[in-house]
Amino acid sequence: MSRLGNLGARLYNGEVGYDFIGKRMIWYGVSILITITAVIGLAVQGLNMGIEFKGGAVFTTQKVDVSVADATAAAESVSEHIPLVQGLGNGGVRIQISGVGTQEANEVQKGLAEALDIPASQINADLVGPSWGAQIANKAWTGLGIFMILVVIYLAIAFEWRMAVAALIALIHDITITVGIYVLVGFEVTVGTVIGLLTILGYSLYDTVVVFDSLKEGQKGVTKQTRFTYSEIANRSINSTLVRSINTTVVALLPVAGLLFIGGGFLGAGMLNDISLSLFVGLAAGAYSSIFIATPLVADLKERDPQIKALRQRVLAKRAAAGARDESAGSGEGSGRDDQDDEPREAGVGSPGRHRGQGSDKRR
Incomplete structure (x- = not known):
């Protein structure tokens, strides 16, 4: 095991x-x-x-020979908003700009096409309304x-x-x-x-x-x-x-x-x-x-x-009585002590598993 x-x-x-x-x-x-x-x-x-809650535009390009850093700089230059740019697995880029309306989105699309040196038809623009x-x-x-x-x-x-x-x-x-x-x-x-x-x-x-x-x-x-x-x-x-x-x-x-x-x-x-x-x-x-x-x-x-409060009082009283018997027994060698009275402490780590193990040792 x-x-x-x-x-x-x-x-x-x-x-x-x-x-x-x-x-x-x-x-x-x-x-x-x-x-x-x-x-x-x-x-x-x-x-x-995100843009889904604030509204804006998402521009997605096809495969272009442009890094994410260059696309970010281009988006910042043609827009007054802070863009969020991500590289896509097909080699394109996704440019997200919040707070952009329809008229401004058309201007940004044209500006991105010029800045990235690609045709405007290769840039897909999707508008998202805040509603x-x-x-x-x-x-x-x-x-x-x-x-x-x-x-x-x-x-x-x-x-x-x-x-x-x-x-x-x-x-x-x-x-x-x-x-x-x-x-x-x-x-x-x-x-x-x-x-x-x-x-x-x-x-x-x-x-x-x-x-x-x-x-x-x-x-x-x-x-x-x-x-x-x-x-x-x-x-x-x-x-x-x-x-x-x-x-x-x-x-x-x-x-x-x-x-x-x-x-x-x-x-x-x-x-x-x-x-x-x-x-x-x-x-x-x-x-x-x-x-x-x-x-x-x-x-x-x-x-x-x-009922649970009463249970706690009974358990603690029994343990206190067992402790008093142990003290009166003498030096604590436990010669006459029964393992079944050995109750676990408040931490709850003690358990029947330990008692079973101790009891089996005594029987052997």
């Missing part, structure tokens, strides 16, 4: 683990800081909206709202309302991080970006539901035992699915990275680049939120339940 497989088995059996729930305030703080930064950046700088972009944005917001409502209803039925609330917060968290990256780095927001943002919601939910399903199984009969608190069971659920979450995220990120760095970087595919960029950021944010945000939020909400 590989090292990763070994680690996965040990995580699943509770032999090793990380205290995600106990250190949740750190991750909450990181997410809050990112959210505040994104909101401030959005208010001060705003998003760099079209506004319609796309409105439809995207409508779709997002419907999606969120359906997600909450489904998760509340399939799991419980606390998990539905936690998943909704995690989704908003993922969108906020992705938008924050676009604001801070200055990436252009296009229709492809909107498509990517809507797509990552499904990926984000996938990882979250995997952990929730493990937690749903682990919490059966939770109030009838005194070995673990609910937070410890939640922590174990995260650890038991951690390797699976990492594997699925890496496998999903690899082809997206190929689209982003090869398709966008080498082939100059504009729309493909926009979609893959939002997917790449959103997938990473979704994996983070499913582990560090969603399940800890469920534990926080669940610990407010009177």
Whole structure:
């Protein structure tokens, strides 16, 4: 078995683990800081909206013996706006200029033909009105709202309302991080970006539901035992699915990275680049939120339940009594101590897997 497989088995059996729930305030703080930064950046700088939302013209040439730098200089010389120039795989160039009307677009087309020393017929001009972009944005917001409502209803039925609330917060968290990256780095927001943002919601939910399903199984009969608190069971659920979450995220990120760095970087595919960029950021944010945000939020909400509070008190009281017996036993050699009373600490790393191993050693 590989090292990763070994680690996965040990995580699943509770032999090793990380205290995600106990250190949740750190991750909450990181997410809050990112959210505040994104909101401030959005208010001060705003998003760099693409031509689809602001309106303008896109000029595409056939194969020309002109570099991107020369095409950029030519576009700047014939237009008062800052152009966005991309090289195309067929040897042509794509020149995007925002805020250009019909009359000005005709003049820019003629000026580009003279500056690039090519016939004007070899330059295709496409005008984009801002009203079209506004319609796309409105439809995207409508779709997002419907999606969120359906997600909450489904998760509340399939799991419980606390998990539905936690998943909704995690989704908003993922969108906020992705938008924050676009604001801070200055990436252009296009229709492809909107498509990517809507797509990552499904990926984000996938990882979250995997952990929730493990937690749903682990919490059966939770109030009838005194070995673990609910937070410890939640922590174990995260650890038991951690390797699976990492594997699925890496496998999903690899082809997206190929689209982003090869398709966008080498082939100059504009729309493909926009979609893959939002997917790449959103997938990473979704994996983070499913582990560090969603399940800890469920534990926080669940610990407010009177039955779960009573369970915590019973578990801690039993451990305190076991500790008092150990102290009164003497030097701590543990000659008369039963392994079944050796309860895990609050971190939730201890588990039945370790108890089974210890018990089998005693029987041997």
